[in-house]
Amino acid sequence: MSLEIRVYIGIWLAAAVLTAGVYFCFKTAFQRRSTYGIVVYVAAALVQLCLALHAFAFGGGTTAVVAAHYGFAIWIGLAVGAMEMVSRYQDDPFAPLVSAPGLFYVTINGAASALAYYLTGPLNVTVAEPLKTFVAGFGAMAFFRSGLFTARIGKTEIPAGPNLVLQVFLRALDRAYDRERSVPRAKFVRPIMRGLSFDAIKAALPSLCFNLMQNVSADEIAGVNAQVVDLAKAEMSNEAKCLSLGLTLINIVGEKTLHSAIVALGGDIRSYVALSRETVMAFATIDPALAEKTLPDVCAQLAQTNHVRAIDGDQNLEPPDFKASVPALPLESRALLMLYKLVAFYGEPSIKVAIRILSQAPPDAGDAPNPAPAAPVAAPPPSSPSP
Amino acid sequence: MANATSQFLRTANAAIQSSTPAGPSEADVLSQLASGKAADITSLANLMGAPPNIIEAIVGKLMSDRFLDSTADGFKLSEIGARAARYLKLTEF
Structure with missing residues (x-):
């Protein structure tokens, strides 16, 4: 050479x-x-x-x-x-x-x-x-x-x-690259679409995104609109619908535009996820002071088992502080606020299991310095619906 | 005693299962009791437009779950029941 x-x-x-x-x-x-x-x-x-x-x-x-x-x-x-x-x-x-x-x-x-x-x-x-x-x-x-x-x-x-x-290589590339991109796409879309109401965004968000862009073709707009109609009819949770719409829009407008549009739409598109009456009534069986002290820990322990996980799916994810930081509120209101935060983080079925476990604990369990291992999950009464 | 309770719960459950979908839920009954408009099964049934046997079954379930205390006249909200009624009011949307 x-x-x-x-x-x-x-x-x-x-x-x-x-x-x-x-x-x-x-x-x-x-x-x-x-x-x-x-x-x-x-x-x-x-x-x-x-x-x-x-x-x-x-x-x-x-x-x-x-x-x-x-x-x-x-x-x-x-x-x-x-x-x-x-x-x-x-x-x-x-x-x-x-x-x-x-x-x-x-x-x-x-x-x-x-x-x-x-x-x-x-x-x-x-x-x-x-x-x-x-x-x-x-x-x-x-x-x-x-x-x-x-x-x-x-x-x-x-x-x-x-x-x-080349087609063989292209197909292999499509698969490999799709797999590579799926993780960052999910990581981006989940936090910004979380907590939105699909009914509130299904018309406003695509429209605003397309207006922010200048070169979106009529075919692309029609495609998204058709998908919105399908999603509205689909039997999916509000969260799943919002995620699907977010991923569809990202394909056309990109991450920054989608983020800007959501910020511009403000609080009007945020959803309120009501707690089920069944969960509220089950929560009422626990002393609110005990619930405030121990329920987050019970949920954290449950999240480490195989059958219940935090919604964010990452076992190393540090749970946030669930206690409501509004001391002026009455104890029961603070406990309810905490329940909302726990449900948003762990999901309602997991919280029902945690409440059932905690309802077996003695009233002073939260004060014990070294609490005994949690009691096994009690079998539900015959009339209780399964979570 | 345990057999009797179990039998009672099974009957209550069967009655709830056989009720119409539009029938009152346990939470509805609690809310009515918290409003103070009714304190016995007959007045509750009249107020909620439901058959007395259905109301009786729901009340039985609420009593077994410590939401209601029995009194000489009938029943009243327990401490847990009162808390549940307050929570339901707070989360009403």
Whole structure:
């Protein structure tokens, strides 16, 4: 390997390390991975520009010219692959470019272009070298996206040819990237959609989001409206409907717009989840002072078992302070406020179990320094409905 | 004694199960008792428009769950029942 090639490889590696360093130093500034994706590709384009300048403007020699031509061919493949990625994931278009599956797919496209340029080398074609890079770059892209014939499998017609290679990779990428994106999407949507009333947001939120955006197509709006109608009819909880609507809107308007729209709509779209009468009556059987002291602990213990979990699902999640911090309120009102907070955090069925456990405790159980292990859950009376 | 209680609860439960869906719930009966408008089964049944046997079954269940105390004349809200009635009032929406 010549010295020049080693220098070029060194430049690329240095650029990669530098970009990664910039990312980790200013990680908080990159609120979304898409920003980092743009930075990576802009940095790579600048490196290629430097290589081209070195080769053509400053007389870098034959090896530099060959490297620059390869670079251009590779860039055509990378750009086509990257554009395909950007158009596939609407909620965070540039994020796939820096995901492992996305990078792999884009690299395949770049490598295909480089291979095509290499194969044109021995051909005795009297065309200018820059034109060869274009022909090789775009030719490889066209080749891997073409179907030679249409195969009929069952009731579907599939164009078969070299395109099948990329389609296999694309399908694998779709799955891998969807799995990768599902966690951050859920983490973002859950906190901001929590506590909203589906009836209050089903018309207002999509409408405001679309008005905040300037380039949402009529088809996309119609699609969301149809989904809202389906959700309204579906037998789902208010929370599940709100989450589904939030995920649908994120696909089109993105996280920031959705967040801004919810903030703009204010308190009018917040829901009030009433406690069931059954829970209230069960809660009344416990002394409010005892409930205030011990019910959060009982719930926390229950959340560590396999059959009852905190709604947020994370076993390491630190439970908030459930005690109502309004000393001026009467004890019973404070206890009720605490019950609302516990139900919101653990879910009503878990609270019913905790209340049943606590109702077996002696009245002074909350004062004991080392309370005895909780009594086993009593069998419900014959007339009690199961939680 | 335990058998008698168990039999009573089974009867009460069967009566509640056989009641119409529009019949009063335990919480409805508690709320009426807390309002002070009725203190016996007959007046409760009249007030709530439900058959006396259904009201009797619900009252029996409330007594077994310590929401009601028996008195010489009939029944009254226990400490727990009074608290439940206050909670229900506070959470009414």
